[in-house]
Amino acid sequence: MILNIRQFILMLSFLMFAACQPADDRIEITETRELGDFKPRAKLNLGFRDRVGIEEKKPQGSPLNNVSFFVKLTGPKAIVDAEMDNFNLFCDSLKIGEGNPPFKWEKPESWKDEDQSSMRVANFSFGENSEGECYFTVLAGGGGGLVANVNRWRKQMNLKELTKDEVDALSDRVFLLGQGKFIELEGDFKSVGSNEVLKNYKLVGIILPELPINLEK
Amino acid sequence: MENSTSKKTDKPFFIKVYNFFSGYLLAIILLSFLLLLTYFGTMAQVEMGLYEASEKYFESLFLVQKIGPVPIILPGVYLVSALLFLNLFLGGLVRAKKNWRRPGMVIAHFGILYILFAGFVAFHYTREGNMVLYEGDRSDEIYNLTDWSIEISKYNDEGEAIITYVVGPDQLNGLWKKGTKRTYYNSEIPFDIRVSGYARNIANGKGQLMGLLKSTAAKEKGIRVVEGYGIFPVKTNKSMEFNLPAAYFDVLAKDNTKISEGLIIGSGPFAPKPFTVEVNDSTWSIDLTREKFALPFGIELTKFQKEDHPGTARAREYSSDVIKIENGQSAGERLISMNQPMRDQGYTLYQASWGPEGAKPGDPLYTSLAVSYNPADQWPKYGTYVISIGMTIHFVQRLIAYLRRSARSRKKNKIEDKGIGKNNKDSIKELYEKI
Numbered sequence: 001m002i003l004n005i006r007q008f009i010l011m012l013s014f015l016m017f018a019a020c021q022p023a024d025d026r027i028e029i030t031e032t033r034e035l036g037d038f039k040p041r042a043k044l045n046l047g048f049r050d051r052v053g054i055e056e057k058k059p060q061g062s063p064l065n066n067v068s069f070f071v072k073l074t075g076p077k078a079i080v081d082a083e084m085d086n087f088n089l090f091c092d093s094l095k096i097g098e099g100n101p102p103f104k105w106e107k108p109e110s111w112k113d114e115d116q117s118s119m120r121v122a123n124f125s126f127g128e129n130s131e132g133e134c135y136f137t138v139l140a141g142g143g144g145g146l147v148a149n150v151n152r153w154r155k156q157m158n159l160k161e162l163t164k165d166e167v168d169a170l171s172d173r174v175f176l177l178g179q180g181k182f183i184e185l186e187g188d189f190k191s192v193g194s195n196e197v198l199k200n201y202k203l204v205g206i207i208l209p210e211l212p213i214n215l216e217k
Numbered sequence: 218m219e220n221s222t223s224k225k226t227d228k229p230f231f232i233k234v235y236n237f238f239s240g241y242l243l244a245i246i247l248l249s250f251l252l253l254l255t256y257f258g259t260m261a262q263v264e265m266g267l268y269e270a271s272e273k274y275f276e277s278l279f280l281v282q283k284i285g286p287v288p289i290i291l292p293g294v295y296l297v298s299a300l301l302f303l304n305l306f307l308g309g310l311v312r313a314k315k316n317w318r319r320p321g322m323v324i325a326h327f328g329i330l331y332i333l334f335a336g337f338v339a340f341h342y343t344r345e346g347n348m349v350l351y352e353g354d355r356s357d358e359i360y361n362l363t364d365w366s367i368e369i370s371k372y373n374d375e376g377e378a379i380i381t382y383v384v385g386p387d388q389l390n391g392l393w394k395k396g397t398k399r400t401y402y403n404s405e406i407p408f409d410i411r412v413s414g415y416a417r418n419i420a421n422g423k424g425q426l427m428g429l430l431k432s433t434a435a436k437e438k439g440i441r442v443v444e445g446y447g448i449f450p451v452k453t454n455k456s457m458e459f460n461l462p463a464a465y466f467d468v469l470a471k472d473n474t475k476i477s478e479g480l481i482i483g484s485g486p487f488a489p490k491p492f493t494v495e496v497n498d499s500t501w502s503i504d505l506t507r508e509k510f511a512l513p514f515g516i517e518l519t520k521f522q523k524e525d526h527p528g529t530a531r532a533r534e535y536s537s538d539v540i541k542i543e544n545g546q547s548a549g550e551r552l553i554s555m556n557q558p559m560r561d562q563g564y565t566l567y568q569a570s571w572g573p574e575g576a577k578p579g580d581p582l583y584t585s586l587a588v589s590y591n592p593a594d595q596w597p598k599y600g601t602y603v604i605s606i607g608m609t610i611h612f613v614q615r616l617i618a619y620l621r622r623s624a625r626s627r628k629k630n631k632i633e634d635k636g637i638g639k640n641n642k643d644s645i646k647e648l649y650e651k652i
Binding site for chain 1: 230233234355356357358368369370372376377378380381382383384385388397398399400401402403406426429444445446479480482484488489490491492493500502504509510511512515545
């Protein structure tokens with residue numbers, strides 16, 4: 001009744017061999033599933049983040065925040081047109097430097113320094129009677145976002161608002177740390193908080209929205 | 218003696234095998250293994266959790282058990298049960314002396330075989346899942362809490378899935394071993410799908426995706442980046458339902474050129490958001506999802522009721538008023554409560570839990586129904602009845618036989634007693650006459 005050891009090992013080996021799974025890495029799908037009548041409808045054509053539901057979290061209270069950069073030049077159209085080279089010079093010279101806020105730039109010779117403020121990191125005026133102004137602003141957070149800011153400027157120039165697609169179609173311009181949107185508007189300018197409407201004005205600016213940067217550096 | 222030994226060794230190999238598989242020795246070995254494996258499997262649940270311990274000890278053919286630092290290969294309960302079935306069948310039914318005047322033991326053995334067979338059917342054919350419904354919701358699909366599958370669906374122009382191919386849990390089994398890749402194909406699907414880097418879990422206990430890395434971090438660790446992210450496995454949770462798997466996949470044309478690649482993370486059952494791919498002007502989706510089954514009827518939750526213990530937010534009792542839906546029509550109202558499941562067409566719907574956790578008074582609540590379809594659901598009960606009948610017949614017959622033997626023995630003693638009495642009488646008479 002008792003098997004000898006050789007026979008037992010032979011039988012055990014056979015059982016172990018039978019238990020092994022095939023090593024083939026190509027497997028045929030043979031199963032289909034009956035679909036329920038009340039099955040939830042799948043959302044198709046989503047990117048990975050939307051599929052998984054990943055939201056970009058902004059750290060609260062951290063010095064590392066999303067920051068938006070604005071440079072804006074306004075004035076009578078003729079004067080602004082004449083200052084475009086200086087505008088380009090100033091924009092191209094803007095760099096991350098020392099200090100707080102940590103920026104450095106090159107001031108065009110004909111421009112006059114004006115008082116800086118919490119909103120205006122660099123502030124200049126130009127023209128015979130200082131009719132034109134140019135300033136550089138840094139805002140923590142999105143500052144309302146690109147579309148809102150473009151339309152805020154357009155409203156100042158008494159122009160109708162643009163849609164997101166129209167804003168996205170605006171030309172890009174390399175500025176500071178990335179690719180910003182270049183805005184060029186002509187119209188009747190009404191400054192924030194002022195009731196005076198200035199005719200035949202021009203606004204030129206660049207908006208670089210929501211770039212992660214350490215402001216305390 | 219010599220003759221009997223040589224007779225034993227002269228038996229053909231087949232007879233020896235038959236004798237071994239039908240013998241008491243194998244039965245004792247197998248029952249000892251069952252005892253040992255039940256002990257190891259029960260103790261392992263503390264460390265491994267119920268699912269993994271069951272998989273390792275009770276659903277396997279072989280396993281490696283470490284006793285101290287020494288690894289030992291043991292047969293799994295699945296193999297032991299299969300051998301025990303064979304042993305009982307051969308030994309208890311085929312080889313056993315069948316005395317049809319005493320059928321009890323044959324019936325009892327048949328009952329044990331029936332229970333073992335019920336275990337086999339239940340293991341292979343049971344469908345278990347959950348259904349979650351808010352009031353007013355309808356569903357006719359259940360999803361498995363622990364087993365995952367990859368579903369490849371084809372859509373019509375209206376964006377409705379018309380057919381779903383399933384790479385089931387068995388076909389995914391072992392894919393998580395490091396470096397394993399598998400290509401799944403079907404002649405009706407115009408592409409093959411190669412799955413790699415399968416991680417059984419990428420989430421921690423709080424549901425945070427710890428195993429999902431942004432491209433920079435993934436590249437630093439030398440992890441493949443697809444769709445801007447990389448994945449790596451994190452420790453699996455003891456409760457398998459809390460694990461969230463993920464995998465890379467490549468969509469390959471039939472000539473093996475790559476059409477697309479993606480990253481799939483285990484998705485929820487309520488609003489599927491699968492990876493979409495257009496191949497040959499048709500829309501297909503690929504989703505890693507909990508294994509789903511359709512029910513032959515639908516359920517609509519009309520009212521969920523919960524009664525808390527006084528002064529607490531702990532539920533004392535909860536129940537679901539549902540409507541069974543068949544062919545789009547109401548087929549009757551039913552109540553499912555904690556001790557009153559709904560049974561229909563082989564399916565049993567239990568009141569399992571409710572949610573969402575931490576809901577405030579007035580918040581909408583959902584009911585969670587555990588659904589089970591087990592063709593062998595009642596078989597162990599019937600098997601127990603059969604064993605009881607067999608044992609009863611056997612013991613009653615033994616009792617009757619004992620009583621008969623006792624009666625015979627008493628009668629014999631009585632007759633002998635009478636004989637002794639007569640002899641004594643005669644002897645006294647003889648003695649008296651002599652005097």
